[in-house]
Amino acid sequence: EVQLVESGGGLVKPGGSLRLSCAASGFTFSSYSMNWVRQAPGKGLEWVSSISSSSSYIYYADSVKGRFTISRDNAKNSLYLQMNSLRAEDTAVYYCASPRRGSGYYLPFDYWGQGTLVTVSS
Amino acid sequence: QSVLTQPPSVSGAPGQRVTISCTGSSSNIGAGYDVHWYQQLPGTAPKLLIYGNSNRPSGVPDRFSGSKSGTSASLAITGLQAEDEADYYCQSYDSSLKVFGGGTKLTVL
Numbered sequence: 639e640v641q642l643v644e645s646g647g648g649l650v651k652p653g654g655s656l657r658l659s660c661a662a663s664g665f666t667f668s669s670y671s672m673n674w675v676r677q678a679p680g681k682g683l684e685w686v687s688s689i690s691s692s693s694s695y696i697y698y699a700d701s702v703k704g705r706f707t708i709s710r711d712n713a714k715n716s717l718y719l720q721m722n723s724l725r726a727e728d729t730a731v732y733y734c735a736s737p738r739r740g741s742g743y744y745l746p747f748d749y750w751g752q753g754t755l756v757t758v759s760s
Numbered sequence: 761q762s763v764l765t766q767p768p769s770v771s772g773a774p775g776q777r778v779t780i781s782c783t784g785s786s787s788n789i790g791a792g793y794d795v796h797w798y799q800q801l802p803g804t805a806p807k808l809l810i811y812g813n814s815n816r817p818s819g820v821p822d823r824f825s826g827s828k829s830g831t832s833a834s835l836a837i838t839g840l841q842a843e844d845e846a847d848y849y850c851q852s853y854d855s856s857l858k859v860f861g862g863g864t865k866l867t868v869l
Contacts, residue, residue, distance in 0.1 A: 683849050697856055701831040746796040746811040
């Protein structure tokens with residue numbers, strides 16, 4: 639059974655940093671591209687970032703480019719999101735998501751974690 | 761403002777058919793990119809409902825169907841049931857970015 643478990647969320651002041659983790663199990667993590675998607679309270683879904691299976695290709699939404707860094711450790715079956723220069727508008731539940739098969743970019747988000755809440759407030 | 765436009769809300773009585781539209785442009789849906797649909801029940805993570813415009817993952821009832829034409833896509837739900845009450849999101853691609861619609865809240869009357 640595929641499992642994605644996010645952690646690392648919490649309360650942080652504007653301008654602060656936070657590192658999210660996503661522990662994957664139940665599939666060959668190193669063969670799949672991975673993604674972060676967020677959802678602000680009461681709002682819709684917003685794609686944040688994607689990383690290919692070997693970390694060769696990385697993409698960011700314009701809203702986080704230059705502040706967030708996605709990475710992965712295939713040996714540890716883990717995905718990360720380093721978030722710097724956080725703003726109030728980054729407050730959201732952050733989900734990691736993966737396709738069911740393949741490492742391509744244009745794949746749906748088949749599997750989702752339960753999400754971790756990041757609150758940016760003074 | 762989302763790149764993909766969805767109606768904020770739709771409603772229908774049990775047993776009825778409803779459709780949710782997802783309108784894009786020539787840089788996303790109209791460029792030939794696939795459209796995927798997600799269902800989000802209250803307080804839960806989204807769930808993939810339709811992928812590749814019209815394909816259902818294993819376990820998704822055939823009451824749910826998707827289509828795409830030109831710069832738009834649609835999700836149809838037939839035989840509406842109370843448990844279908846949820847938020848629905850379309851998702852596609854715009855250049856190298858992944859984009860979602862703003863979401864549609866489905867109310868079962």
